[in-house]
Amino acid sequence: MNVLIIGRGGREHSLAIHLKKSKQIHNLYVAPGNGGIAEEATCVSIDEMDIEKLVQFAKRKMIDLTIVGPEKPLNAGIVNRFQEENLLIFAPTKEAAILEGSKHFAKQFMDRYGIPTAHYKSFTNAKAAKAYVKRKNVPLVIKADGLADGKGVVVAKTENEAIRAIEDMMIHQSFQESGNKIVIEEFLEGEEVSLMAFVHKHNVYPMLLAKDHKRAYDHGKGPNTGGMGAFAPVPNVEEEILSHILQVAARGMMQEGRAFTGILYAGLMLTKDGPKVIEFNTRFGDPEIQVVLPLLKNDLLQVIMDVLSNRNPHLQWHNQSCVGVVIATKGYPNTYQTNITLPFQTPSECFVIHSGTKKHKDTFYSNGGRVLLIGAISPRITNAAKTVYTYLMDYVNHEHFFFRQDIGVNV
Numbered sequence: 001m002n003v004l005i006i007g008r009g010g011r012e013h014s015l016a017i018h019l020k021k022s023k024q025i026h027n028l029y030v031a032p033g034n035g036g037i038a039e040e041a042t043c044v045s046i047d048e049m050d051i052e053k054l055v056q057f058a059k060r061k062m063i064d065l066t067i068v069g070p071e072k073p074l075n076a077g078i079v080n081r082f083q084e085e086n087l088l089i090f091a092p093t094k095e096a097a098i099l100e101g102s103k104h105f106a107k108q109f110m111d112r113y114g115i116p117t118a119h120y121k122s123f124t125n126a127k128a129a130k131a132y133v134k135r136k137n138v139p140l141v142i143k144a145d146g147l148a149d150g151k152g153v154v155v156a157k158t159e160n161e162a163i164r165a166i167e168d169m170m171i172h173q174s175f176q177e178s179g180n181k182i183v184i185e186e187f188l189e190g191e192e193v194s195l196m197a198f199v200h201k202h203n204v205y206p207m208l209l210a211k212d213h214k215r216a217y218d219h220g221k222g223p224n225t226g227g228m229g230a231f232a233p234v235p236n237v238e239e240e241i242l243s244h245i246l247q248v249a250a251r252g253m254m255q256e257g258r259a260f261t262g263i264l265y266a267g268l269m270l271t272k273d274g275p276k277v278i279e280f281n282t283r284f285g286d287p288e289i290q291v292v293l294p295l296l297k298n299d300l301l302q303v304i305m306d307v308l309s310n311r312n313p314h315l316q317w318h319n320q321s322c323v324g325v326v327i328a329t330k331g332y333p334n335t336y337q338t339n340i341t342l343p344f345q346t347p348s349e350c351f352v353i354h355s356g357t358k359k360h361k362d363t364f365y366s367n368g369g370r371v372l373l374i375g376a377i378s379p380r381i382t383n384a385a386k387t388v389y390t391y392l393m394d395y396v397n398h399e400h401f402f403f404r405q406d407i408g409v410n411v
Contacts, residue, residue, distance in 0.1 A: 007069025036354025
């Protein structure tokens with residue numbers, strides 16, 4: 001088969017590594033890819049938002065299957081366009097991707113189908129939003145309605161922080177039009193985890209539960225990021241999440257004429273009242289997928305083809321644990337430098353995923369805020385973490401880069 005992955009980050013690098021193992025793949029392309037991905041697949045210099053060029057490339061190269069990584073092309077309708085040309089693609093349509101594309105839609109959807117989530121109210125007027133905050137108790141969670149690269153969420157511990165978040169999103173447009181509407185939620189307490197599943201219509205096949213670390217600094221401090229690291233698995237609560245959340249969501253999307261195909265991701269809080277949904281994503285989580293896929297025994301390509309053919313892929317997992325820690329450029333998730341040399345040595349006991357890199361001749365350079373993920377597999381999470389941190393302490397350029405030092409350490 002000829003397979004095309006769309007995207008340029010760590011999620012797509014991880015997908016390329018694991019798809020490449022399949023004996024069914026003849027040619028593997030990634031558009032546009034990055035420096036590390038180029039070691040695994042043929043990178044194609046087409047932007048992930050240039051849908052027409054991607055369609056033409058898929059037709060010209062006789063692509064048998066396309067897999068979409070990032071959320072923006074999904075919400076721009078890339079799947080709909082590929083389907084118009086009878087091109088097989090594993091990802092949700094624009095109509096289904098709204099589950100991630102609009103926080104307001106997602107909250108209303110959860111209300112309609114009794115999916116447990118935080119109490120909320122939506123606003124299109126900053127003055128009304130600020131008046132609401134003054135009537136509520138903090139902490140509160142302020143969310144931009146639209147896509148914001150995983151950063152459009154503020155946990156406001158004081159009234160002033162909540163007011164400032166509203167002004168940043170709605171008046172100063174820190175997330176452009178994504179903040180024209182906001183959702184204000186109650187703050188949920190508990191352990192935050194993620195569960196992804198392969199979905200096709202009413203069929204739902206869950207992966208391993210993982211724990212992402214969104215905050216930039218140790219002990220959950222600092223601004224929200226796209227994710228600073230993750231580990232898997234988390235002690236088993238999948239069955240309740242599968243039956244009360246993911247399967248209900250898949251059936252609900254079908255009832256609304258938005259049948260879902262692709263990866264359904266539930267970001268969850270394990271509260272004293274049970275799991276509650278913080279957010280839905282409609283694609284592979286990043287960095288969660290980077291620690292989940294290394295534990296998958298199955299041929300990933302065969303899993304996807306089985307799901308698309310309404311066959312149970314019978315997912316099997318290694319009885320191991322995986323930890324991944326992100327190396328980020330200082331200043332991320334705000335202003336940061338790029339084009340910094342990465343003088344890293346490939347570790348023998350770890351694996352390396354490239355998130356934001358480019359390669360010139362034989363040298364890698366930074367090309368984003370999250371640059372690399374260093375991961376390791378071991379029977380115990382703490383042992384995997386120790387392996388990763390032994391490498392990081394020795395080889396990271398601390399002048400230009402930073403990483404959290406608490407991921408998987410005290411589990």
